[in-house]
Amino acid sequence: MTxxxxxxKRKNPILRTRQMNLPPxxxxxVALGMTAAAAEGRFELQTCKDxxxxxxxxxEACHKxxxxRLHWREQTGEGELISTTTLHHSNDLFFRERLPWRLGLVHLDTGPTLMVHLHGEVGDAPARVRVGARLDRAGQAVLIGFPNEGSAHMADDKMLREMTSDPKYRKALVTDGKTPVGQALVRALVKAGADIVWVxxxxxxKKLGGMDDITALPQVTLVPLDLTNGRSVSELAGEIGGKxxxxxNNAEVHRTFGIGARRGTDVAKAEMDINYFGLLRLAQEFGPALKGRSADGVTSATAWVNLLSIYALANFPPHGTFSASKAAAYSLAQCLRAExxxxGIRVVNVFPGPIDDEWNQHMPPPKVTxxxxxxxxxxALREGLEDVYPGDVAQEWLERWRDNPKVLERELAAGG
Structure with a gap:
């Protein structure tokens, strides 16, 4: 049991902050196919079509x-643990700092035998286990053996916490608390055990609906933050960036229409100023501070979340300029992830379908609440994901986009 x-305990401010050593x-x-699946929470292995x-x-080819003709197929991960070992020495700096480290051999029901990291609740061999894929701190897929039945505190396992960004006892910044999404995020983070939530x-x-409810929570602190103002972002980073x-980043400006339905560029500039340049300002000020604390104990800096849109993958003409601003933000988020x-900071990009808010009121259901x-x-934070597509519409668009982006473009131009 975990x-x-x-x-x-509170950190001693005199002690030097440790620097991050990444795993190999x-x-x-070819192996990056497993990483691509793990980034979305799937465990996939190559399967021969012949x-x-x-x-x-x-x-590159079937070993049999x-x-x-190989393709990646999702696996259940069910298998038999046939042996275990515990590392007490390693020449790799990442593992050397985290010894002892437990490994095991698992024979999957589908055939292959895998070397996996073992969750602390997995017993000695032989035993039935479930293998799952997670992203490690280097952003690469690794395999973990989980018990078939775990305790309520499985997520607190020391090894597993290295692979995830669990909000428990961590401090989070939600960039816009005035929206229903922002307020729902605050409540969800508090429920997940966040220590402090800056909003x-x-x-x-301005007195806006719902703000009194979230500011009444003891974990919540309201802070001034205007992503269109570089000085506002810089001052807040100077105050809380090191914590x-x-x-x-859930702040966004969303307006309907495309190019010809409105005159001028004011609305498009407002969308870009928040959706793209706001992210840029935020990343320039808060990014270095997060990177500097990525090895700061069990509650180290761990993740950056961008609220994008499924419209970032393919432009939706009725929301054309908004789609363009989110596409620009998506490209910038990829740069941020690389940096x-x-x-070891995980950048999580979220691509929801239409959200149930005032700017999608004319959209038919289903919509994401x-x-x-x-x-x-x-x-996504708890499971260490990189890309998330909430909602039925987002899942459908993603499938169509992966099948043929040009066909999806034509379908959206024709009305969906």
Whole structure:
């Protein structure tokens, strides 16, 4: 049974903050297929289209029939633990700092035998286990053996916490608390055990619905934050940047129409100023602070969440300029992910379908409720995901986009 994580003691400000050492991060192009699946929470292995063999490790051809016709297929992960070992020495700096480290051999029911990291609740061999894929601090897929039945505190396992960004006992910044999504995020983070939740408010003198409810929570502190104002972002970063463990950028401007339905560029500029340049300002000020604290104990800086839109993948003409601003933000978020990865900070991009708010009131259901979106974000943090697509519409669009982006473009231009 995993011992519940205890609230960590306050850090001694005199002690030097540790620097991050990442686990080995080199992977071949073929092996990155497993990483791509793990980034979305799936455990996939190569399966031969000709003979049906499931194989591991990934290869260019089937090891049984030599066919190059391989595709990635999701696995249940059910298997038998056949042996275990515990490392007490390692030349790798990442593992050396975290010894002892337990490993095991698992024979999957589908055929392959895998070397996996073992969750602390997995007993000695032989035993039935479930293998899952997670992203490590280097952003690469690793395999973990879980018990078939775990305790209520499984997420507090020391090894598993290295692979995730669980908000428990961490400090988070939500950049916009005036929206229903922002307020739902605050409540979800508090429920998940966040120690402090700073809530940004561009106009703190305004009394908006729901703000009194969230500010009444003892974990919540309202802070002035205007993403269109570089000085506002800089001042807040100077005040709390060295304390924030998770940044959730949910601030956005969303207006309908495309190019020809309105005159001028004022609305498009407003969308870009928040959706793209706001992210840029935030990343420039808070990014270095997060990177500097990525190895700061069990409650280290760990994640950056961007609320994007499924419209970032393919432009939806009725929301054309908003789609363009989110596409720009998506590209910037990919750059941010590349810059954060050497420090072990996970950048989580969230691509919801239409949210049930005032700017999507004419959209037919299904729509994503603010509460469901907030829960999906917290779940992504707990499971260490990189890309999340909440809602039925987002899942459908993603499938169509992966099948043929050009066909999806034509379908959206014709009305969906």
């Amino acid at each position: 011992m519940p994580l205890m609230r960590p 991060g080199s992977r071949g192009r 003979c049906g063999t499931v194989q591991y490790p990934p290869r 029939c030599l066919s190059p 940004g408010h561009a106009e703190p003198w 924030v463990d998770i940044v959730i 954060m990865r050497p420090a 603010p509460g469901a979106l907030a829960n999906a974000i917290v779940k």
